Amino acid sequence: MENRSRFLQLIGPPGVYLFLLFLLPLGMMTLYSFRSGISGPAHDIFTLNNYVKFLENSSFQRLLWRSAGISFTIAIISVVLAYPLAYYLVFKAGQSKTALMTLIIVPTWTSYLLRIFSWKLILGSTGLLNSILLSVGVIAQASPILIYSRSAVIVTLIYVWVPFVALPIFASLERIDRNLLEAAADLGCPPWQAFMRVTLPLSLPGMLAGFFFAFIPTLGEFVTPLLVGGAQGSMYGNLIQDQFMRALNWPMGSVMSLAMLVEVLIFMFILTRLGPLTDLLGY
Amino acid sequence: MTDFAVELRNATKIYASRNRRSTEEVNAVKEMNLTIPPGTFFTLLGPSGCGKTTTLRLIAGFETPTSGEVFIQGRAMTNVPPNKRPVNTVFQNYALFPHMNVARNVAFGLSVRRVPKAEQERQVQDALALVLLSEMGRRMPTQLSGGQQQRVALARALVNQPAVLLLDEPLGALDLKLRKAMQLELKHIQQKVGITFIYVTHDQEEALTMSDFIAVMNKGVIQQLGAPADLYKKPANRFVADFIGESNFIQGTLQSVNGGRGVLQVGSQLVSAVAEKECPSAGSLVTAIIRPEKVVMTPAAAPGGEGLSGTVTDIVYIGTDTRYLVTLVSGQHVVVRVQNCSGASAQEIARGQPVSIGWAAEDAQILNEPEAV
Amino acid sequence: MPKLKLPSAGAIYFIFVCAILFAPIVLLVVFSFNNATSLVFPLKGFTLKWYQSLGQNSELLEAVRTSVLIGLGSSLLATVLGSMGAIAIVRYNLPGRGVFLAVAAMPLVIPYVILGVSLLILLNEAGIPLSAFAAGLGHVIISIPYAMLIVASRLVGFPNNLEEAAMDLGATYWQALTRITIPIISPALLASFLLCFTISFDEYAIASFLVGTDTTLPVYLFSQLRFPTRLPMVIALAAIVMTLTMTVMFFAEWLRRLGQTSTRK
Numbered sequence: 057m058e059n060r061s062r063f064l065q066l067i068g069p070p071g072v073y074l075f076l077l078f079l080l081p082l083g084m085m086t087l088y089s090f091r092s093g094i095s096g097p098a099h100d101i102f103t104l105n106n107y108v109k110f111l112e113n114s115s116f117q118r119l120l121w122r123s124a125g126i127s128f129t130i131a132i133i134s135v136v137l138a139y140p141l142a143y144y145l146v147f148k149a150g151q152s153k154t155a156l157m158t159l160i161i162v163p164t165w166t167s168y169l170l171r172i173f174s175w176k177l178i179l180g181s182t183g184l185l186n187s188i189l190l191s192v193g194v195i196a197q198a199s200p201i202l203i204y205s206r207s208a209v210i211v212t213l214i215y216v217w218v219p220f221v222a223l224p225i226f227a228s229l230e231r232i233d234r235n236l237l238e239a240a241a242d243l244g245c246p247p248w249q250a251f252m253r254v255t256l257p258l259s260l261p262g263m264l265a266g267f268f269f270a271f272i273p274t275l276g277e278f279v280t281p282l283l284v285g286g287a288q289g290s291m292y293g294n295l296i297q298d299q300f301m302r303a304l305n306w307p308m309g310s311v312m313s314l315a316m317l318v319e320v321l322i323f324m325f326i327l328t329r330l331g332p333l334t335d336l337l338g339y
Numbered sequence: 340m341t342d343f344a345v346e347l348r349n350a351t352k353i354y355a356s357r358n359r360r361s362t363e364e365v366n367a368v369k370e371m372n373l374t375i376p377p378g379t380f381f382t383l384l385g386p387s388g389c390g391k392t393t394t395l396r397l398i399a400g401f402e403t404p405t406s407g408e409v410f411i412q413g414r415a416m417t418n419v420p421p422n423k424r425p426v427n428t429v430f431q432n433y434a435l436f437p438h439m440n441v442a443r444n445v446a447f448g449l450s451v452r453r454v455p456k457a458e459q460e461r462q463v464q465d466a467l468a469l470v471l472l473s474e475m476g477r478r479m480p481t482q483l484s485g486g487q488q489q490r491v492a493l494a495r496a497l498v499n500q501p502a503v504l505l506l507d508e509p510l511g512a513l514d515l516k517l518r519k520a521m522q523l524e525l526k527h528i529q530q531k532v533g534i535t536f537i538y539v540t541h542d543q544e545e546a547l548t549m550s551d552f553i554a555v556m557n558k559g560v561i562q563q564l565g566a567p568a569d570l571y572k573k574p575a576n577r578f579v580a581d582f583i584g585e586s587n588f589i590q591g592t593l594q595s596v597n598g599g600r601g602v603l604q605v606g607s608q609l610v611s612a613v614a615e616k617e618c619p620s621a622g623s624l625v626t627a628i629i630r631p632e633k634v635v636m637t638p639a640a641a642p643g644g645e646g647l648s649g650t651v652t653d654i655v656y657i658g659t660d661t662r663y664l665v666t667l668v669s670g671q672h673v674v675v676r677v678q679n680c681s682g683a684s685a686q687e688i689a690r691g692q693p694v695s696i697g698w699a700a701e702d703a704q705i706l707n708e709p710e711a712v
Numbered sequence: 713m714p715k716l717k718l719p720s721a722g723a724i725y726f727i728f729v730c731a732i733l734f735a736p737i738v739l740l741v742v743f744s745f746n747n748a749t750s751l752v753f754p755l756k757g758f759t760l761k762w763y764q765s766l767g768q769n770s771e772l773l774e775a776v777r778t779s780v781l782i783g784l785g786s787s788l789l790a791t792v793l794g795s796m797g798a799i800a801i802v803r804y805n806l807p808g809r810g811v812f813l814a815v816a817a818m819p820l821v822i823p824y825v826i827l828g829v830s831l832l833i834l835l836n837e838a839g840i841p842l843s844a845f846a847a848g849l850g851h852v853i854i855s856i857p858y859a860m861l862i863v864a865s866r867l868v869g870f871p872n873n874l875e876e877a878a879m880d881l882g883a884t885y886w887q888a889l890t891r892i893t894i895p896i897i898s899p900a901l902l903a904s905f906l907l908c909f910t911i912s913f914d915e916y917a918i919a920s921f922l923v924g925t926d927t928t929l930p931v932y933l934f935s936q937l938r939f940p941t942r943l944p945m946v947i948a949l950a951a952i953v954m955t956l957t958m959t960v961m962f963f964a965e966w967l968r969r970l971g972q973t974s975t976r977k
Binding site: 362399401420421422423426427428430432434436437438447448451452495496499 | 871
Binding site: 064067080159163177320 | 730792794823827856930962
């Protein structure tokens with residue numbers, strides 16, 4: 057039928073592009089995980105060596121889980137910090153709420169790299185914060201406060217994510233029917249309880265979405281650790297990047313990437329299953 | 340010999356209906372044979388899901404029949420795409436192009452065919468005049484009311500002088516008064532322009548008002564085709580009787596059939612009705628249909644007379660008429676409509692009053708389908 | 713009866729967050745005019761020399777040129793492909809739609825490091841050299857979901873039978889697309905183009921794997937972070953880039969909002 061052929065013509069080009077440059081590379085990466093080298097005679101050997109090495113090396117596993125933990129922390133704290141922001145805008149800001157929400161988003165329009173760079177300058181040992189504290193006399197000598205540590209990575213990423221996380225929370229709070237809150241008040245519910253029993257549950261989908269948007273991409277984060285993480289702040293993504301760019305052990309890197317991919321898919325699966333659950337809680 | 344405007348031969352349309360869980364097959368149109376005479380106002384009438392819109396889309400070319408053929412003005416059009424058919428459609432949601440003003444909307448079909456600009460303008464003006472929107476050429480669709488948008492859609496279709504104009508429930512979104520005004524206007528335009536109109540609606544009153552012919556459809560099959568009066572007076576089956584106008588269905592045992600008349604036994608009483616050749620045999624359980632306004636109701640006479648006995652259980656006053664709900668001795672219900680003429684105080688019938696129901700034999704009809712037991 | 717307007721806790725929190733979010737941007741701009749080579753207070757005098765020196769830095773200019781080129785290219789391709797996908801998923805409900813939508817949306821949730829390394833592998837196998845062009849190819853992948861989302865949002869605001877109406881009046885499907893659909897979604901097309909450009913222009917993670925010996929602006933900036941003497945110049949550059957991106961995005965967002973107030977009957 058004509059409809060079918062038109063539909064295929066429309067999804068053809070994007071479909072082909074996505075297949076060639078998204079799905080196929082992932083497939084090749086899977087293939088590479090079974091090799092012992094990327095060129096020459098080692099190229100075509102099928103081996104499970106890398107898998108074995110990966111699974112044996114407990115430090116890899118630990119880093120994987122630690123990174124997940126870091127991502128989790130970042131996402132949770134972002135949601136917690138973003139929630140009051142969104143709440144204030146939706147319930148207290150009146151007409152200007154959309155404009156103010158956009159205001160929060162504006163910084164995200166600038167380059168991520170530049171903003172982190174800027175924070176480095178502010179927090180670094182020759183940076184602004186130190187110079188202020190030195191001149192005021194709070195500290196005796198410059199120290200790289202909060203720079204080059206795991207906490208630096210966490211704080212920086214929270215800083216980056218809060219505006220993004222605020223958006224879905226804002227959207228789901230906005231959608232709450234004000235009549236419900238009026239009904240709660242009418243039935244004798246004090247404001248705090250009304251929040252806990254009506255607003256919060258109904259905004260759960262937005263919170264979940266915000267968490268999701270912060271958590272999943274952060275699992276693979278490696279740029280921020282490079283900039284502000286120092287030795288202690290490495291995340292799993294750095295491990296992968298290292299394998300590909302420095303150690304040039306692509307097969308190993310592929311195994312690691314696959315491990316992360318599996319991790320991402322598992323978390324996505326869990327989170328999408330939680331989705332229907334929150335709908336239930338909301339009612 | 341003039342060709343029919345539209346002819347469908349054994350047209351069947353089955354399509355897959357996809358929802359989240361499964362894909363099921365829907366047989367929307369079942370082996371339909373339909374001929375539509377040129378220059379008529381032809382209506383496809385039926386409830387939602389009966390296949391009338393699908394039939395329309397088969398004629399328009401938006402759907403291809405799973406089997407069967409479509410002819411327009413005698414030419415085979417089964418596989419011809421919609422843009423090549425001499426057919427135009429007025430959609431239910433008007434589908435006006437939001438980024439063009441009224442004049443450019445109306446001119447669209449002409450501009451696709453590369454009609455010269457000056458000629459386009461002239462034809463657009465004529466079309467707008469026909470639908471009484473001459474001054475609205477420069478307005479944007481969002482600036483118009485629902486009724487005006489609908490007329491623009493009509494002009495946009497008519498300006499192309501199609502052989503057949505298809506209208507898919509175009510008046511559905513309008514309020515009652517506007518709808519009634521538009522019904523008459525559409526009828527006038529059709530008569531003036533002389534084009535075959537094929538109209539789809541679920542509103543039987545609308546169909547009766549406007550149409551030269553009506554095809555009543557249910558579940559993909561045409562139940563009856565005919566002029567409005569024929570459909571009203573002589574419905575072919577229970578569905579048509581129920582769908583068009585209001586009907587009473589009286590069940591009883593067919594006692595005898597003689598010279599086109601049948602005698603029906605309801606409870607212990609007898610009534611007569613028209614019985615056609617195809618009616619069930621004597622002794623079977625049948626249904627007779629009688630329109631509420633044809634029922635004659637009299638205060639209870641002496642027992643043994645013609646008619647059915649019952650009691651008035653409900654009275655509703657509707658301004659022009661009064662509706663009485665009568666419960667027969669046998670338990671069946673009959674609706675009686677009596678016009679409220681001034682001075683007719685003879686029939687002061689109250690609730691609870693015993694009455695006798697009867698009718699002229701030629702006003703009732705025994706259905707040709709036997710009742711399922 | 714006049715009430716004393718104390719800012720509420722929520723307002724204070726909001727202002728605080730805004731201050732923190734904007735602080736680095738503002739500070740960068742301020743220090744870009746500062747006549748000193750390190751970020752210390754007090755400010756040492758107003759100067760434009762850092763901006764002027766940008767013009768002499770050929771490496772930098774080359775990086776900017778590259779970023780602009782692949783930004784334009786990748787956003788164009790992403791917008792075209794994304795629009796086709798958007799029309800397909802909004803107008804049709806046929807088998808394959810769900811799968812396509814899932815695959816097209818996946819790049820949103822796959823970490824960029826995986827996207828980068830997998831493309832690296834592909835290019836290596838295919839014998840394609842690493843370059844800014846390669847980075848551009850990767851940028852299209854991450855931009856397609858955004859393009860699709862923006863165009864699809866615009867499309868759903870309109871009746872879904874406009875193309876059918878056009879064909880009923882004699883247009884071919886292609887004519888219906890070009891005369892009806894594309895004009896209607898044009899604000900979304902532009903918004904998508906601008907957004908995808910910004911995404912590509914600022915993107916570092918994928919580019920870092922794929923540029924090879926070329927440089928894009930983010931890659932260049934990253935490499936400069938180790939040289940303190942070059943700092944002020946980098947700051948000046950940062951100030952310009954930030955202001956530019958904000959302006960572009962502002963415009964894109966305005967267009968997108970414009971598109972949302974559609975004519976739904």
